[in-house]
Amino acid sequence: MNSTISLTLLGWQPFFQQQLSLVEYETAQIARVIAHHRSAYVLQMEQAQFSLPITSSLPSMVLGDWLLVDDDQRFMRQLDRKSLFKRKAPGTKLGEQLIAANVDTLFIVCSLNHDFNLSRIERYLALAYEADVEPVVVLTKQDLCDDADCKRQQIQALDPLLMVVSVNALDGDCCEPLLSWCQPGRTVSLLGSSGVGKSTLTNTLMGNTVQVTAGIREDDSKGRHTTTARSMHLMPTGAVLIDTPGMRELQLTDCEEGVNQAFADIDELAQQCRFADCQHNGEPGCAVQKAVDVGELDPRRLDNYFKLMREQARNSASLADRRAKDKQFGKMVKSVMSESTRFKKGY
Ligand SMILES: Nc1nc2c(ncn2[C@@H]2O[C@H](COP(=O)(O)OP(=O)(O)OP(=O)(O)O)[C@@H](O)[C@H]2O)c(=O)[nH]1
Numbered sequence: 001m002n003s004t005i006s007l008t009l010l011g012w013q014p015f016f017q018q019q020l021s022l023v024e025y026e027t028a029q030i031a032r033v034i035a036h037h038r039s040a041y042v043l044q045m046e047q048a049q050f051s052l053p054i055t056s057s058l059p060s061m062v063l064g065d066w067l068l069v070d071d072d073q074r075f076m077r078q079l080d081r082k083s084l085f086k087r088k089a090p091g092t093k094l095g096e097q098l099i100a101a102n103v104d105t106l107f108i109v110c111s112l113n114h115d116f117n118l119s120r121i122e123r124y125l126a127l128a129y130e131a132d133v134e135p136v137v138v139l140t141k142q143d144l145c146d147d148a149d150c151k152r153q154q155i156q157a158l159d160p161l162l163m164v165v166s167v168n169a170l171d172g173d174c175c176e177p178l179l180s181w182c183q184p185g186r187t188v189s190l191l192g193s194s195g196v197g198k199s200t201l202t203n204t205l206m207g208n209t210v211q212v213t214a215g216i217r218e219d220d221s222k223g224r225h226t227t228t229a230r231s232m233h234l235m236p237t238g239a240v241l242i243d244t245p246g247m248r249e250l251q252l253t254d255c256e257e258g259v260n261q262a263f264a265d266i267d268e269l270a271q272q273c274r275f276a277d278c279q280h281n282g283e284p285g286c287a288v289q290k291a292v293d294v295g296e297l298d299p300r301r302l303d304n305y306f307k308l309m310r311e312q313a314r315n316s317a318s319l320a321d322r323r324a325k326d327k328q329f330g331k332m333v334k335s336v337m338s339e340s341t342r343f344k345k346g347y
């Protein structure tokens with residue numbers, strides 16, 4: 001990223017401008033998080049780039065966040081986010097992991113060969129809707145697939161209004177339709193499994209090579225893990241591109257709204273069930289089950305809906321549980337401390 005850049009090109013929009021008070025408007029400097037290292041954030045302002053060490057007094061920020069700093073580049077406050085991606089922290093860890101903030105369009109990247117998987121796309125769509133980001137499904141490796149049109153139609157059938165584009169990520173001309181989402185001041189991001197072609201697409205959209213791409217094992221089409229750091233690039237079209245590493249695991253947390261939106265057809269059918277609290281699990285008068293029985297709703301889709309709903313509920317419950325325990329622990333520490341102060345003071 002250049003050291004001098006206009007705020008508009010960096011992705012500044014009226015939504016953020018409106019949050020500034022008059023005093024802030026006159027005195028504060030505006031900065032965006034363009035990289036997130038273990039011990040510091042890298043911030044970009046109009047005229048300078050600097051590093052802000054991570055301390056316990058800073059809120060937890062993520063790539064794409066906007067914040068205000070004073071003339072000495074000290075943190076003042078973080079601005080409200082327009083959108084936020086997060087997932088359950090990977091592995092056995094409880095809690096959530098922030099992925100990127102203030103993204104306008106999410107390219108959900110999926111290859112048309114062995115990686116093609118409707119349920120995975122539904123998972124990414126739920127995440128995009130929950131994050132308040134416009135999703136565009138990008139199907140790569142069109143050149144390696146004989147039935148690209150048929151696969152594309154299967155995705156379109158999930159939602160007739162969904163944007164779906166198939167490309168050969170290695171071919172610039174072929175990727176041109178994606179540029180309409182990459183206008184100056186827009187922030188776009190890519191999400192997809194490892195090896196689907198995110199780095200290749202990034203290179204093509206950037207018009208040069210900014211990411212190292214890896215070869216792929218022919219047998220199972222699983223890419224090697226090559227993209228390691230999250231980074232932000234300014235595209236030749238003037239948009240900002242946030243690149244995230246291939247994620248092997250993308251579990252939903254706190255995502256009920258997103259799942260309902262990704263499965264709007266099921267949500268709509270559910271309004272017609274006889275019981276308002278119908279679980280669509282054998283109850284009489286269930287419109288959802290009926291749609292499956294008459295072949296109007298794919299049973300795979302219903303299963304995936306149940307699976308994602310359960311997953312997000314389980315992960316949000318364990319997160320809520322941990323927050324409650326942390327709060328309880330905090331109270332206990334406070335009461336022990338005040339006990340000990342009273343004891344020392346002798347009353
Ligand atoms: N023929 C063809 N090959 C592609 C296409 N897209 C990606 N590839 C190849 O697939 C392999 C993996 O692509 P990458 O761009 O490294 O995949 P990635 O999603 O960035 O992978 P991670 O960095 O692991 O997340 C590379 O060898 C690319 O050249 C495509 O549309 N057509």
Ligand SMILES: [Zn+2]
Binds near residue numbers: 285
């Ligand atoms: Zn029902």
